[in-house]
Amino acid sequence: MSKTVIKVENLSKRYRIGLKEKKADTLAQQLVNTIKYPFQNFQRIKNLGRFQEDQEEGVHWALKDVSFEVKEGEVLGIIGKNGAGKSTLLKILSKITEPTSGRIEINGRIAALLEVGTGFHPELSGRENIYMNGTILGMTKREIDRKLDEIIDFSGVEKYIDTPVKFYSSGMRVRLGFSVAAHLEPEILVIDEVLAVGDHEFQKKCLGKMEDVSKNEGRTVLFVSHNMGAVQNLCDKILIIKNGFSERIIDTNYGILNYLENNFQVADFSRSSYIEKVELLDSNQLPSNLVKSKGLVYLNIYTKIKVDLSNYDIGFFIKDKFGNKISAASTSFKKPIVGNILKSEDNLIQFILKDIKLIDDIYKVDISIVKKEGGRIEFFENILSFQVESNDFYNSGTVLNNHYGKLYLDYDYYI
Amino acid sequence: MKTTIIEPSKGWRLIDFNELWKYKDLLYFLTVRGIKARYAQSILGIGWAIIQPLFTTLVFTVVFGNLAKVDSDGMPYILFSYLALWPWSYFSGTLTDSANSLVANAGMITKVYFPRLILPLSAIFSKLLDFMISFVILLGLLIYFQVLPGWEIIFLPVLLVQLLLTSLGIGMILSAMAVQYRDVKYALSFIVQLLLYAAPVVYSTMAVPEVWRFVYSLNPMVGVIEGIRAMFLAREVPWEWVWPGSLVSIGLFTFGLFYFRKMEKVFADVA
Numbered sequence: 001m002s003k004t005v006i007k008v009e010n011l012s013k014r015y016r017i018g019l020k021e022k023k024a025d026t027l028a029q030q031l032v033n034t035i036k037y038p039f040q041n042f043q044r045i046k047n048l049g050r051f052q053e054d055q056e057e058g059v060h061w062a063l064k065d066v067s068f069e070v071k072e073g074e075v076l077g078i079i080g081k082n083g084a085g086k087s088t089l090l091k092i093l094s095k096i097t098e099p100t101s102g103r104i105e106i107n108g109r110i111a112a113l114l115e116v117g118t119g120f121h122p123e124l125s126g127r128e129n130i131y132m133n134g135t136i137l138g139m140t141k142r143e144i145d146r147k148l149d150e151i152i153d154f155s156g157v158e159k160y161i162d163t164p165v166k167f168y169s170s171g172m173r174v175r176l177g178f179s180v181a182a183h184l185e186p187e188i189l190v191i192d193e194v195l196a197v198g199d200h201e202f203q204k205k206c207l208g209k210m211e212d213v214s215k216n217e218g219r220t221v222l223f224v225s226h227n228m229g230a231v232q233n234l235c236d237k238i239l240i241i242k243n244g245f246s247e248r249i250i251d252t253n254y255g256i257l258n259y260l261e262n263n264f265q266v267a268d269f270s271r272s273s274y275i276e277k278v279e280l281l282d283s284n285q286l287p288s289n290l291v292k293s294k295g296l297v298y299l300n301i302y303t304k305i306k307v308d309l310s311n312y313d314i315g316f317f318i319k320d321k322f323g324n325k326i327s328a329a330s331t332s333f334k335k336p337i338v339g340n341i342l343k344s345e346d347n348l349i350q351f352i353l354k355d356i357k358l359i360d361d362i363y364k365v366d367i368s369i370v371k372k373e374g375g376r377i378e379f380f381e382n383i384l385s386f387q388v389e390s391n392d393f394y395n396s397g398t399v400l401n402n403h404y405g406k407l408y409l410d411y412d413y414y415i
Numbered sequence: 416m417k418t419t420i421i422e423p424s425k426g427w428r429l430i431d432f433n434e435l436w437k438y439k440d441l442l443y444f445l446t447v448r449g450i451k452a453r454y455a456q457s458i459l460g461i462g463w464a465i466i467q468p469l470f471t472t473l474v475f476t477v478v479f480g481n482l483a484k485v486d487s488d489g490m491p492y493i494l495f496s497y498l499a500l501w502p503w504s505y506f507s508g509t510l511t512d513s514a515n516s517l518v519a520n521a522g523m524i525t526k527v528y529f530p531r532l533i534l535p536l537s538a539i540f541s542k543l544l545d546f547m548i549s550f551v552i553l554l555g556l557l558i559y560f561q562v563l564p565g566w567e568i569i570f571l572p573v574l575l576v577q578l579l580l581t582s583l584g585i586g587m588i589l590s591a592m593a594v595q596y597r598d599v600k601y602a603l604s605f606i607v608q609l610l611l612y613a614a615p616v617v618y619s620t621m622a623v624p625e626v627w628r629f630v631y632s633l634n635p636m637v638g639v640i641e642g643i644r645a646m647f648l649a650r651e652v653p654w655e656w657v658w659p660g661s662l663v664s665i666g667l668f669t670f671g672l673f674y675f676r677k678m679e680k681v682f683a684d685v686a
Contacts, residue, residue, distance in 0.1 A: 045595055094527070098421075098423050098680045099423055102422075103422050107417070112528070114526045118523055118526045121452050123451065124452065128451070136523065138529070
């Protein structure tokens with residue numbers, strides 16, 4: 001049983017949000033307001049960081065009674081919608097702002113990375129900014145002296161290291177900033193959405209470095225990101241935050257699925273003239289969001305009226321969790337097998353996928369209805385998400401993960 | 416293993432000096448950054464630190480010394496006013512810089528934790544270079560007028576400490592206030608000009624009526640300026656001008672420490 005390094009108990013944080021100002025109706029009122037204005041402003045600004053008890057108006061709880069624990073060496077992903085309170089949580093953890101109530105106990109040196117390149121000054125050289133940024137993040141000059149070559153090397157901007165940073169491209173600046181951060185040696189690392197910046201290659205390098213940190217060096221990492229791929233690759237567990245409340249900590253895959261599901265606007269077919277509902281069935285023909293890579297999967301599209309397939313086509317796209325299309329199926333690609341429908345209903349079009357062949361991950365589905373002569377009539381994005389779980393596709397005991405891509409190739413080889 | 420507890424804080428607390436010490440390298444680099452950034456991409460560079468006080472002195476000499484014929488207590492007016500401008504320009508410079516230090520670095524405050532006090536401190540320390548450069552000019556003037564400082568010059572460090580404490584005290588208070596009330600920034604630009612006349616920079620303390628002298632001497636800069644003048648011109652140091660201001664400067668500094676600490680926790684929320 002490993003030690004608890006972060007223990008968060010009933011953490012709450014409230015912010016004051018601006019109250020609407022009263023508008024004057026008359027000129028006289030406006031004059032009065034002009035005189036009163038500074039006094040009102042004084043009251044308002046004075047109270048920006050203060051609260052009376054049980055005041056509810058103009059108050060926003062960014063976090064409410066959040067409790068969780070993180071064990072040593074764990075990599076916890078924190079996900080949630082914009083404004084759910086993720087950043088506030090990180091800001092409290094990194095001591096940038098105080099909680100309104102509650103308590104956190106942290107065992108070990110903690111470093112928070114809410115931004116790359118904090119404190120960079122455009123007029124200073126890259127080298128000087130390494131020292132600037134490093135000391136802001138809590139390193140000492142001696143520590144930076146020791147790692148300087150490594151930092152410069154990792155950043156890949158050696159050639160310009162003595163050039164003022166204002167002449168850097170934004171990408172170079174990010175590289176330099178991340179490079180400093182990557183050489184911090186805290187026991188607990190808190191990282192906000194910093195990977196959203198930088199080019200793809202550098203992002204990969206950063207992810208690699210972070211994997212090193214967490215997996216090989218056994219450090220505890222808290223990672224906030226919208227990049228589900230990164231979360232899935234890096235994190236053991238996930239904390240979902242919803243409107244300031246934390247849900248329980250759950251395993252990554254289930255967590256992401258849960259998150260994606262909750263964040264899809266439930267496909268609203270009420271305005272659709274054709275589609276009633278769409279459901280996914282597993283090989284047992286039970287509605288499910290968990291399907292196997294090998295075996296039958298059913299996609300049932302219930303329509304409001306009997307769709308005349310001689311005039312229209314209905315199809316769907318399968319996309320990965322980032323929204324990249326993987327494949328599609330449509331009534332236009334093939335002739336239907338009439339009457340062989342398993343669940344015989346008038347307004348049902350059933351697609352049967354023999355082997356979905358997808359590698360373990362989360363996927364989403366779009367539905368499209370088009371006219372035979374061309375032209376899209378209706379299109380619904382992300383109407384459902386599902387997770388694929390490998391079931392020994394090759395009958396060899398080998399299960400592929402997303403390192404190998406998205407699809408199982410159905411192949412043989414001879415020797 | 417180090418254990419950190421994060422909890423809401425209450426009331427007045429003292430600055431955490433241990434923590435401040437741990438971040439001394441940051442203070443150093445921020446100070447250097449302040450100096451380098453100030454004169455970056457300017458032709459004269461650090462030369463501005465010489466030109467600014469020199470020209471102000473010349474203007475004062477022409478306007479107050481020659482035209483208005485303000486009494487300079489029997490000294491050459493240029494020396495009289497430069498001896499005052501030397502500490503004064505440091506003081507006024509630190510006032511503006513430190514007051515803006517937190518607001519100007521709001522980006523840092525909202526993204527990283529470090530002892531916030533470092534920001535006004537570095538603003539005040541980075542002005543020390545200018546202060547030293549203008550000291551060199553002072554030496555030049557002393558040589559030109561062939562003036563030899565008196566023995567009481569050994570007390571100069573006391574006055575410099577008073578100057579620093581005043582700057583730090585007011586710097587801490589103003590910077591903390593400026594985060595919440597942006598009015599500070601606008602008010603400061605003319606208040607600094609007004610303050611110039613509340614200290615004996617362009618005129619001699621002899622011009623101050625007897626009854627007001629004690630109240631006047633509560634201004635820490637009065638003692639600093641009068642003391643420095645007397646020391647460099649080998650006159651008797653008027654300690655009765657100095658000590659009331661010393662007490663006030665210690666008071667300002669102490670209050671500043673507590674006030675800054677108290678306000679610190681809301682910086683990230685209101686910045």
